[in-house]
Each structure stands twice: as structure tokens, then as C-alpha cells.
Amino acid sequence: MNFNFTEEQEMLRTAFAEFVKEDVAPNAAKWDEDDYTPTELMPKMGELGILGIFVPEEYGGVGLGHTERVMALEEIARYSAGLAMMVFTHQLGMAAILDFGTEDQKKNYLPEMCAGTKICGLAVTEPGGGSDVAGQKTTAELADGQWIVNGRKCFITNSHIADTTVITCKTGEDERGRASFSAIAIDKGTEGFAPGRHENKLGLKGSVTGELIMNNVKVPEGNLIGEVGKGTPIAMKEIGEVGRASMTAIAVGILRGCLEDSVKFANERIVYGKPIAKLQAIQFHVAENRVAYEAARLMLYRAAAVKDAGKPATIEFGMAKYFATDKAADAARRTIELMGGYGVVNEYAAGRYLRDAMACISSGGTSEIQKIIIAGDTLKKF
Amino acid sequence: MNILVCIKPVPDPEKYGQLKIDEKTKRLVREGIPAVINPADKNALEEGIKLRDLKGGRVFVLAMAPEFSRDKLIEALAMGADEAYLVSDKAFGGADTYATSYVLAAAIKKISQGIDPQRDLAFDLVLAGNESADGATAHVPAQTAEWLGLPHLCKVSRLEAGDESENAFRAWKRVEAGKAVFQVNGPCVIAVSTEINKPRLINAMGIIKAKKKPLTIWSNEDLRLDEKTIGLAGSPTQPGELITPDLRRASIDLGSDAEAAADEIVKIMKKAGV
């Protein structure tokens, strides 16, 4: 068992951190305040190799794995969880195309997405629920070599900025009469396809979340991703692994923010003539922030290693996602309390951490959903 | 155009606030301060890469540093350099700028021999950052040039290569009276200041490619320099004690109202007679 990153991974982290220091850290608070989505950074992140880091070189990527991908997300989320949300959703759609698309689709879509000149998204959730994949009402019917898509998706990240969105929709019934679903890529500007509501979120601001409305949208038959009727496994695999890995990485980034900010504040804040770091009550908070961060980080990178080894990692990511997001919210609250009055002043990032962490809990499967998945696996195994 | 860029790993200048002098040993405690490529050297590397991309050729990087600094050379390769050389030997330790530049010049000659033994120097240009963040003497570029018998120019804020036939560079530099443009015949040593460009960020592809690029490590067994001419023994200057200057002042607060603070400042100025 080796707990060290490779020299190459350490260098990648340093390179990501340099970018974050220059372009993310100084602007993160403002993006949050204005709920501004910095899409202008996408080409730069493309050039740095962040967006397509897990995509093979032949499709314009870097050819590394998900360990490196979540490293980049952790670094970004340390300062801006919202930006990390946009980046990973882009990658989520790319992963669906990479894992299930045809050679032509990969060649057609991925290079520009790796370069950050085109933005991608993945839309599954509907007003009826997110994790209830079988309850989806969006439909697609094949007629004259075109899919006619109708329906409405909600709580979709990148809804208003994606150039291409992979949506799941009902395309028929299986032999036992159950609805079967497929995944279809729809490009921006296709007639009848438009974003709807733009949600005003509690946290993860800076990423756009909203509705996608499909009203008799005609999509070429060739835009089908994967086989007809195999849309559910696509959604489950990408959300279950890429999505939850990313939510965990964002939570780990927030945890590091809480840890670093609480230490800095404890050392600098002088009360009764000495830094509050000398007080045991404060030390307890700092210690808990440290343990939460380290534990969540171990779970994240272990799960990523399992995935990179080519093994199923849904349960590992489910556990990591539940633990890390839950601990991030705890740590953010603790950090606010540690800061006293300053904790509730928006000049300090602690309040933003709490809002972002809470938003993480609800995204990519709630804690309850994760626990159901974990329990299902556990009851079988132990 | 073959370009050699000298780089130096230094403790991260953004963390110099954490430096302390050990009360007992009187030596600098730099624990916990990571090494980075000297900032101005990154500008030199950026300039070298840009010139190569414009004119063709290869960029070589050279550092004299402990062997654990290997990763800084890989970083330079990841930025876009083609080959890296690290000269590393305990015998080089404690060198001042005179002895350091002597070793660098010897290494440059040896690298040059490997590229083209027929030429006096296989490089058209040697670039370096004007000064290191730690020692900040700004001596090494000029001294390396002198050992190599090359023209040199420091604090260059803009650089252009002439036509192939010219084998000369135009270099902009602030001088006492104003701004001057120099023509410098190649091969030459140019030391750049940080305003010359903005170094590129390293990208993931660069890091992967860097692993496949040649990195050579030489000790003094390869350079074969007389031990009396290198390291502390070869240094005409010798270090003594270190002190931390005490710059503390009263730090009287002028309050948090801009209007009132400005009034106070005007009062202080009047009282001081300015």
C-alpha cells in the first residue's frame, strides 16, 4: 500500500495550484456574490489540461486518470466550489461521450471540450426527482431518421452555458413492459431546445443551475450515445462515479478551506493579549477540522485509485461523497463558530463554505440516497 | 538557435516572512519553505522558449543545485525546455557568485562540447534571471559571461533577435539617463528582469512530456574542476554572521474613517515641514 502521490502528480498539483492562485483565488468571493459564471476561464483550463485530463490524447486530452482529475477539482474547490461544479459537470458529459459514444462522436465532440472552447453538460434529473431514474418523463421517438425529444429537465448544472448536453429520455419499453431509457446529445441552438428557469441557489454559486426545456426537438439519429435502451446505466455510471467523485473532491476542497482559514484566524486573532490558538476550546475545533479533512481526502483518493484501476467504484464514491460533504458542512459551521463575530461577516469565506457544503449534500445524490446504496452493498457483503 | 537558460531553485520568496535565524547556530532556518524556480529565471526561460518558437532550435536549462532539486529542472522541461542539466556536488557547496559562475561556465562549455565539439560555443544565447530572490547579488550572469569571454547585458526588459546573418540581439534596458537600446553580438549572456514577460503556467501535457526529455546530472567527477577553485574554497568572499534588522515602529492607528485619516496625514506632513 502506497499513500504517496507520484512525482508527476505532485507537479500537476503544483501547476493546478498556480493557476488557482492566479485566476481563481482572487475572484472567488466576487463570483459568489454576483453569482457570476466565469466561462471565460474554460479555454485557459483547457490549455492547462485540466478539462480533458482523463481523456486519451487521441481525443485532445492528456491521457491521465480520475486521480489527477479530482486533484484539479480539489485545488479549484479550495477557493471556488462553484467553479469546480461547472468544471466537473462539463467533464461528466464528456465522460458519457468517452465511455459510451461512437468513435465519430468522440472525435467530433471531445477535442473542443478538452480545449474548453465548447462546454458540455449531462441532464438526468426531472421535476419528478433525480435519483428516481425510472420515473423520468422526457421522451424521444424515432421518426424519419430523427429523434423527436419532448420533456423538461431541472436542477441541471451548465443548463444555460452548455454547447452540448447529454440528456436521458424514455425511448420505449423492454420485453417486460418497463420503460427503457436512452442517452442523446443535443446541441445548443437546436430548434425547440432552450434553457428555462435559472435557479438562485444557496451555494455553489458561480455555476449555473437551471431547467432545460425540450419541445419537439429534432435531433439526428446519430446523436444517440450508446445503445437504444441503455441510457440508465450511462447515467448511473457517470453520476455514480464521475459525479460523486467530483462532489467529494469539492467537499475536500471546502474542508481544506475550513482548515487553512481556521488555523490562520486562530493564530492571528488576539484576545486577552494572546492568539486564540492558545485556547484549548479553539484547539479542539482546529483538530476536528484537520481530522475531517484528512479522512475525507483519504476516502476520495482511495476511491479514485479504485476507479483508475478499472474496478467498479460506485460504493467507494458513495461512501466518500456522503462522508466528505457531511463533514464539510460540519467543518464550515465549526469554522464560523471559531471566528466568532467575524465568522458571520461575508468578508471571510467561512459563510460561503457552509453554503457550498450544504449545496454539495443535495447534489449528485443526497446523503440518504448514498446511505441506501451503501447499506444495500453492506448487507450483501458482511 | 540554441539557447541555454540558467535557473536556480530558491526558497519560495513569498514565504520569506517565515524565515528565522537560529539563536544558537546563527544560521538561517528554512524548514517548511518549499523550493521554487527563482522568479526572474522563469522569465528568462519564457523568453528563451519564445525565441526558440520564433527562430527554431533548442532550449537547454542548467542549474547548479543539490540533487533533490531535480524536480525544478523537470518543471523547466514541463514549461517547454528541451534538455536539462543539473550540476550537483557537495564540493560546489558554500560557493559565492565568483565560484558559482566558474562552475556554471565550465558546465556550459561541457554541454556545448556535447552538442558540437567543432564550435567554441554551441549556444547563440545564454539567458538568466537578473537576480535570485535569495542572494539577489545580480552577479552571476555577468560573471558567467566573463568566464566564457562573452559580452553581457543585465536588467534587460525587452529582447529581440536580429536576422540570421546578423547574429546579434537588440536589448532594451533602463540606464541612468533614460532608456537605451543595445546591440549585443551573439553569443552573449543576457540577464532579464521580471517585467520582460509573463511566464506561462505549466500545463499537464508539458509535465507528461517532461518525463521523456533528457535530464543529465553531473558531479565534479564529470566537470573535473580543481577543488581549490570551487565551493567555499574557491570563493573570494566569505560569509560571517547573519542578523535580522529590527524595523519596528510605533504603528499608531489613524482610525477607520478615510476623511479623518487624510486630515491626520496632512497634519503630520505640515508638522514635518513637507
Add this chain to the structure above:
Amino acid sequence: MKKSEIKKVMVYDQGLAGQPHPSFWQNMAKLQRLLQGEQVEFVRLCCHCENPQQAVLSIEQVIKAESPDLLVIAATPLGEEVAPALGVRLKTGVAAHCADIVINGEDRIAYMVPAFGGKVIGEIFIPGSRPAIATVKPGVFSYDKKDAADYREILCDCISEDSCGLRIVETEEIAQQQSAIEKAELIFCGGFGIGSKESWQKLEALAKKTGGGAGCTRPVVDMDWGPDEYYMIGTSGKTVRPKVYIGFGISGAAHHLCGIKDADIIISINNDKNAEVFAASDYKAVLDANQVIDRLAEKL
């Protein structure tokens, strides 16, 4: 080198024959004070070649013929290039950017040299080689006319630029909009926190209005907000000694503090309450730099 071993001190001056560079007076006076009571000959080596290679080749011969024990060079853009080159050519040690030159307890000459951005100052000795060379930033040593004493003057014959691989092909004089900051009694200094070109222009306007000088720190130069290195204050820029220094948006990196430590009064404005500059200031205000700049513009 022991104090008693110094028989000849040479100060290289890039000024014109009858018009020494201000730093010449500073350095000569400092050395004469330091070596008061010793039998020492003081020499001014005057060479006004602006081309560094030409200057090196021209003065090298004179130095060899004169063989001084100590050679002091102003760390101007020219001097900073000439000194290390001479170091190698004369096979001798060079102490860079001395913050002070002192005689220590053992009667040895020690050059006090800043390192790590001025965070520490280290003693440097040049025990064996001659001449010991020291560079000193203009303004580091104060000068009062009454300090000046006798010295012998050598006017150097400059060799032709044709023999140099380095030639000056264009020069552009910069008309000073303001008094040189090293002489200014009032300095408005801008750091990264001023945030824009417009703010730098406001500082220059303040300087012009009050007869003071406008200076800056490294980030302002690198961000291209207007000033070049000529306006930079700190160990790699100028050393200033105004009556009042007002810093706006300056974090307080040690190399900048070293350049302002001789100011009579230091006032700092920065919206970061933890800015290191505050501890080194006589007065501080945790305020937005631009707000205070605008208020001052109204009041001055």
C-alpha cells in the same frame, strides 16, 4: 581585510569629470568617515562610458596599474554590471548592494549585505583578494557637504566602443516629471493594493502638486501600471530617505522596507489589517488606498 591593511581606496564614478554622480559623494564621504585617522589615499576614478563593456575594459587597466585595496562602485544600472565583471577579471570578491560597510570588533572590514529580500543582513568578508570590491545602492549613505575631503582624481581614457561586442544604438532620455525620489522629502508610494494605472497616475499627480516624488514596489512595475524600475523603492530599487513617506496598498515585503527604513516618518494605508508594513510604520490606517488617495488629492 583589516582596517590597517587599507592603504588605497578607489571610488569609481560614472559622472562627468567636473560633475560627480551624487552617489560618488555619498560613497567617498562614507569611506573617509570610516577610515578616519588611517593613512589612506582616496582616489576618484572617473569614467563616463555608458556602455558597460566599454567601461569595464577602460577602467580595468587603471585599476590594475593603481592596485587599490578597496574599490567602491555605485550600484546603478551601469555599476551593477561593471562590478561583477571586474570581480572575475581581477580575480577578486565583490560584496553586492551593501546596506553598510563597518569595522567589526576584530578591526576587520565587514560588508553588510541584505539577502532573502532584506529579511536578513549578512556579514561578508573579502579576506584575501585585492581590490575588495563593494557595490552600494545610491542613497544608502547619507551625504553632507562638510564630509567631503581630499582625493586624487584619475580621468580614465575610454577605449573605443568599436572593440566591444556590445553597443548602444539608441538612447531615449526620460524627462523627469517629478524630482528624483532619492532626493524627495515627501514620497507617495504605491503597491499592488492600488490596483490600477489610474491610481498610479493619481499618485504622480499628488507628487507633482506637492513637489514630492512618486515611487512604487515591484508588482506595480510588473503589472504595467505605468512606472518602470526607475521608480521602484527597495533592495533591488532605490533607497530613499524622505521626511515623510506615505505608502498605499503596500504589503511590506522586507526588500521594500529596507529601502524606506531611513525615512523620518512612515505612514501606511492598506485595507489588509494584517499587512506586514504596519509594524514597520509610525502611523497606519486600515483603509482602502484609493479612498485615502482621493481625500488627500482634495486636501493638498
